[in-house]
Amino acid sequence: MARVALVTGGTRGIGAAISRALAEAGRTVVASYAGNDAAAEAFHKETGIAVMKFDAADYDACAAAVARIREQHGPIEILVNNAGITRDATMTKMTRESWDAVIDTNLGSCFNLAKLTFDDMRAAKFGRIVNIGSINGQAGQYGQVNYAAAKSGIHGFTKALAQEGARFGITVNAIAPGYVDTDMVRAVPADVLQKIVARIPMGRLGRADDIARGVLFLTADNADFVTGSTLSINGGQHMY
Numbered sequence: 001m002a003r004v005a006l007v008t009g010g011t012r013g014i015g016a017a018i019s020r021a022l023a024e025a026g027r028t029v030v031a032s033y034a035g036n037d038a039a040a041e042a043f044h045k046e047t048g049i050a051v052m053k054f055d056a057a058d059y060d061a062c063a064a065a066v067a068r069i070r071e072q073h074g075p076i077e078i079l080v081n082n083a084g085i086t087r088d089a090t091m092t093k094m095t096r097e098s099w100d101a102v103i104d105t106n107l108g109s110c111f112n113l114a115k116l117t118f119d120d121m122r123a124a125k126f127g128r129i130v131n132i133g134s135i136n137g138q139a140g141q142y143g144q145v146n147y148a149a150a151k152s153g154i155h156g157f158t159k160a161l162a163q164e165g166a167r168f169g170i171t172v173n174a175i176a177p178g179y180v181d182t183d184m185v186r187a188v189p190a191d192v193l194q195k196i197v198a199r200i201p202m203g204r205l206g207r208a209d210d211i212a213r214g215v216l217f218l219t220a221d222n223a224d225f226v227t228g229s230t231l232s233i234n235g236g237q238h239m240y
Helices: 013-024 039-049 059-072 096-124 134-138 145-168 190-198 208-219
Strands: 004-007 029-032 052-053 075-080 127-132 170-176 230-233
Touching: 004 013, 004 052, 004 190, 013 039, 013 075, 013 208, 029 039, 029 190, 039 052, 039 059, 052 059, 052 190, 059 096, 075 096, 096 127, 096 145, 096 170, 096 208, 127 208, 134 170, 134 230, 145 170, 190 230, 208 230
Parallel strands: 004 029, 004 075, 029 052, 075 127, 127 170, 170 230
Antiparallel strands: none
8 A cells, every 4th residue: 555645835846846756656645735726726637646725834724634634545654844935034124923934834834744643653663754944944044034943943853853753663854955946946036046056066956856856765665774864955055
């Protein structure tokens, strides 16, 4: 029976590439999304991958979603915490609301879904959790104290949870993407984007499939001796 995978933020950008890659590898994939119904419907029609709408920052909504997935497909054995937002501003202009929104969505969602799937993974003596961090959680970024804090927190969360899961056959790892050619990055002004690319030794932006291949490796059945690690996929921009 195919292993059941949940990918949060799984219908667009990096998340969509991850969902596709896992489905092509024979996993039963559910891709969650928060609000873009049109994009989710188009993704489902194109791929056949099940989509589910809920707010990953809302614990009760996550609990209901996990229960539905368990009922419809079986217990979640692969969890990819990819949901993320930005609310960029300098400290002098950032509001508490912007801080809370980014922390709750980017970091809080990791707790919510790991908490809600961990017992099933322990019972099965198998689990794969991959948390999507960021180069900006490793190196920081001007105007992103909320985003950098959340993504940096993911790396610590990963190492701590890996220690809890190891004896139950649960691996917990993170991926720290660099700048990837997604809608979020394309929104950066052209002159700024040019400067970013100039700092990448590989001379290009990342592709969503670059990240998806990392997820495939970390979620493989035989990747059982890799845990507590952060895989940096950034073209050499930040060697950490």
